[in-house]
Amino acid sequence: MSFSSSARSDPCCLEAAASAEAPLCDRSLWGLDPQAIFLNHGSFGATPKKVLQAQSVWQERLEAQPVQFMGEELPRALRAAAAELAQFVGAEPENLVFVENATGGINTVLRSLSFRPGDQIACTNHGYGAVRQALRYVCERWGAVLAEAQIPFPIAGPEQVLAAFAAILTPQTRLAVVDHLTSPTALIYPLAELVGLCRQRGIPVLVDGAHAPGVLPLELESLGADWYTGNAHKWLFAPKGCAFLWAAPHRQAQTHPLAISHGYGQGFTAEFDWVGTRDPSAWLAISAALAFIRELGVERLRQHNHTLLLQARQLLLEKLEGIPPAPEKMLGFMATLPLPPFWQQWIPELPLAERARRLHDYLWQMHRIEVPIIPFAGQLWVRISAQVYNHLAEYEQLALALQRLPK
Known part of the structure; x- marks a missing residue:
């Protein structure tokens, strides 16, 4: 992981500051209340005005001719947007699909799998509350057992994460759900090591990367996980409702969207790219969001x-x-x-x-x-x-x- 700087000038930023004490970018580029002190980008993000404008253009194109847009323009535009996002997160375009948020991505995978009574699902006590509820639901439905590694907080270092997680894995562990960057405690987990630990035991890994895209460099194809879901509306500046699910090729046949629609049985991207009528503009605006980041x-x-x-x-x-x-x-x-x-x-x-x-x-x-x-x-x-x-x-x-x- 590197936070090395590569300074450059760009049209949307103020002059480069000597330190991080000054904002890197003019706050008026966002619609945030000028009287508020907003120190909570992590919860829902904040979308720049120019990205919202790009989203609005897509909405206007949809409404100008909804039938032609949905049937002819959207399939190509959606795959183009997915390809651009895939390049940013180190993925092959055919392995990445859009979902509305990381919680939806987690549920998509969990609801695609089956378990037997006594099977174990491993997670940690730093997991996001909604994800823990989804795990609880799945365990109750199948009679599986939820094993929660007790990661200390305060914490001395990433080795404590590895030790605590390794301690709960058993021959009955059928799935590991691990965070990349935790929500309540804001910790970057040693993800590569956690994935390697599970791979040694033949345990599939579902990564909750809700907070990671934009914060950490991602190379999903080489990570070794089975599934990875992340939000684009947080640290990638996309509109609300823009997130992605990546699935390893050998997991795609068993991974289905929460809403089964016309694409069922026609392949991974076909199933997810059309799940019924919805506003796809948040997904299509990812190109504008990534352009904003590149300008910075x-x-x-x-x-x-x-x-x-x-x-x-x-x-x-x-x-x-x-x-x-x-x-x-x-x-x-x-x-x-x-x-x-x-x-x-x-x-x-x-x-x-x-x-x-x-x-x-x-x-x-x-x-x-x-x-x-x-x-x-x-x-x-x-x-x-x-x-x-x-x-x-x-x-x-x-x-x-x-x-x-x-x-």
Whole structure:
């Protein structure tokens, strides 16, 4: 993994900053509320105006002649968009299809598989909540057993992830569902090593890469996983509802979309490219989103966001007197940090999740700061994101808001 910078000039950026303290790109290129401090790109992303304009053009083309568009133009346009995205994530176009979000991609694979009573599905305790619910559903349906590796947090290093995951694998393990970059704790898992561990045991691997595209360089064809799903609406700047599912060729015959339609039995891309009438404009706008990233410079963007994230994390840890819960090498553009003890004891009679919700709402309503408060491992955490429109003074405002309890 590299965050090396390759500086370049481009029309949409401000002058290159000497450090990540200044935004890399003018915030007016987004439709974000100018009065808000938006430190939560990780939840749903934020789509640049020019990408939304490109999406609108596709919608207009659809509505100008819906029959011709759906029947003649869309199949070619969709495959062209998939090919462009595939190149960015290191995949062959015929192995990549669009889905609406990574949760849908996970469900697509899980619902395509069958299990027997007593079969085991392996995951970790840092998994996304919706994915854990999908795993719970599948296990209840088939009588399978969910084995959850207990990854510590705070964590000393990626070797703890490997050790904990290896400890739960058994001869009954039929599927491993692993994160690339975790949602609650913002950790980059040692994915290549986890995939290798499972391959040695003949265990298929489904990767939840919801947060990885745009943050980490991807080479899906050489990873060795069986399935990989990731969002494009987060760190790739695509419109909401744009995500992908990659499947290894030997897994495609058993992998079917959640909605079976006219393409059933005609091959992987044929099945997924048409699942019924829907608005495909978010998928087709991926070309504009990738063009926006190329204008910024892919490595320049990664270096800026990673550097800003580390600066912001250090600032918050110093202001809140916290201890780093993870090494820098396990972080991308997000970091999950402990809240001070007085926040942990705030309204103790309420459940942890309700306290998290109230603190989130307080920060938004009283300080106009949008940032997630995470209930995890019996305590409250704050998860910050770093994006090209953010600057260090915004994290200063967050620190000030968290240094005292509301009156």
